Amino acid sequence: MTLPPLQVDIERLTSELERLATFSDCPEPPPAVTRVVFSETDLRARAYLGELYADAGLQVWVDPIGNTFARWQGSDPQAPAVGTGSHTDAIPHAGMYDGTVGVLGGLEAIRTLQRAGFVPRRSMDVVMFTSEEPTRFGIGCTGSRALAGLLSPEKMQNLLDAEGDNYDIVRQRAGFTGELSEIPLSQDHYHAWVELHIEQGPLLERSRIPIGVVTAIAAPATAVFHVAGIGGHAGGVLMPGRRDALCAAAEMVVAIERLALETGGADLVATVGQLEVHPGAVNSIPSRARFTLDLRDIDGTNRDRLLTAMTDATLAIATRRQVDLTFELLNADPPASSDETILTAIRAACRDSQLEFQEMISRAYHDTLFMARVVPMGMIFIPCRGGVSHRPDEFSTPEQIAAGVEVLARTLAALAGG
Ligand code: GLV
Numbered sequence: 200m201t202l203p204p205l206q207v208d209i210e211r212l213t214s215e216l217e218r219l220a221t222f223s224d225c226p227e228p229p230p231a232v233t234r235v236v237f238s239e240t241d242l243r244a245r246a247y248l249g250e251l252y253a254d255a256g257l258q259v260w261v262d263p264i265g266n267t268f269a270r271w272q273g274s275d276p277q278a279p280a281v282g283t284g285s286h287t288d289a290i291p292h293a294g295m296y297d298g299t300v301g302v303l304g305g306l307e308a309i310r311t312l313q314r315a316g317f318v319p320r321r322s323m324d325v326v327m328f329t330s331e332e333p334t335r336f337g338i339g340c341t342g343s344r345a346l347a348g349l350l351s352p353e354k355m356q357n358l359l360d361a362e363g364d365n366y367d368i369v370r371q372r373a374g375f376t377g378e379l380s381e382i383p384l385s386q387d388h389y390h391a392w393v394e395l396h397i398e399q400g401p402l403l404e405r406s407r408i409p410i411g412v413v414t415a416i417a418a419p420a421t422a423v424f425h426v427a428g429i430g431g432h433a434g435g436v437l438m439p440g441r442r443d444a445l446c447a448a449a450e451m452v453v454a455i456e457r458l459a460l461e462t463g464g465a466d467l468v469a470t471v472g473q474l475e476v477h478p479g480a481v482n483s484i485p486s487r488a489r490f491t492l493d494l495r496d497i498d499g500t501n502r503d504r505l506l507t508a509m510t511d512a513t514l515a516i517a518t519r520r521q522v523d524l525t526f527e528l529l530n531a532d533p534p535a536s537s538d539e540t541i542l543t544a545i546r547a548a549c550r551d552s553q554l555e556f557q558e559m560i561s562r563a564y565h566d567t568l569f570m571a572r573v574v575p576m577g578m579i580f581i582p583c584r585g586g587v588s589h590r591p592d593e594f595s596t597p598e599q600i601a602a603g604v605e606v607l608a609r610t611l612a613a614l615a616g617g
Pocket residue numbers: 331332339562563564565
């Protein structure tokens with residue numbers, strides 16, 4: 200399809216990204232961002248997005264858990280729509296581009312097509328998914344999981360935050376009501392799905408290529424380990440025979456790292472990102488420790504094999520150190536492959552934009568991993584400085600973002616038809 204020349208308004212998009220970053224609970228000024236799902240700050244950020252959607256003349260619909268759909272109606276409103284989008288929640292002390300580039304960039308892709316006078320046949324949606332990040336409830340992508348029919352109302356009631364409040368209660372308290380059974384999308388709801396995201400890795404920057412075409416998303420698993428030992432007075436209890444829960448956990452963490460290094464494939468990554476110690480006093484032997492494991496691989500079978508090896512190794516350490524170990528698997532999701540039709544549309548959009556591209560996999564997970572269950576999908580990556588993400592110094596240049604938005608706009612136009 201030949202489109203008129205596209206002019207991405209990168210100044211406007213940059214100022215919107217900067218403004219969105221001000222909705223933050225991080226004590227440091229932006230670009231450090233903390234925006235946890237269903238917090239006051241999340242709600243204020245959502246209200247800001249609502250103003251932008253209204254300004255672009257989009258029709259907005261919010262589902263019972265806050266997934267927000269902003270639609271540019273096509274000339275054939277009955278035809279399944281084309282969707283794009285991402286998330287705006289941010290892990291503690293994060294940056295300002297993860298997810299937001301896909302939401303505000305998706306909106307700017309639509310505005311760019313509107314300005315060019317394009318009239319889509321299929322409607323185009325920008326979706327802002329609730330809670331891509333696992334910060335509050337332990338698992339990520341709760342919004343897209345629910346849309347794909349993978350998060351039942353019962354499971355939502357079992358997902359607890361640090362206060363012990365369940366997902367269902369918290370979403371209602373945040374003002375999101377309605378029947379949970381209405382959330383899942385039918386298989387023919389969307390015709391095609393494309394997410395724009397920063398790479399969160401170093402490859403594009405290293406090869407000086409502006410666009411990554413994502414062919415597959417790695418399979419993530421999350422587990423929680425609870426270690427119970429015997430506490431006591433740091434001065435009174437002699438060293439031999441101690442059952443220190445933290446020392447046991449420390450050995451387990453190192454064993455996990457060793458297994459990932461020694462027996463994983465090139466794309467296997469394992470991270471222990473949380474470690475809590477009870478009672479957490481300087482002069483008290485830790486009686487309990489809790490730590491998380493985030494394990495990913497593009498090969499789901501290898502991921503599962505490593506997960507078993509890691510649980511076996513930690514159990515052996517627990518036995519030798521005479522501590523109790525219990526293990527909870529929060530999620531173990533399969534990988535997803537991009538659809539060939541969508542990949543073809545993205546590659547053509549890159550050529551039409553005269554932008555070089557590179558094919559790659561995503562080790563980060565994205566809502567698109569779950570959208571893949573209900574719609575053919577693809578993803579567009581742009582470089583980020585040093586491959587850095589989940590840190591305040593996460594950064595993509597306006598030019599890099601504009602290139603991603605242009606490719607997204609062309610891809611959406613091709614998939615929607617005009
Ligand atoms: C998403 O934020 C991820 O952790 O991959």
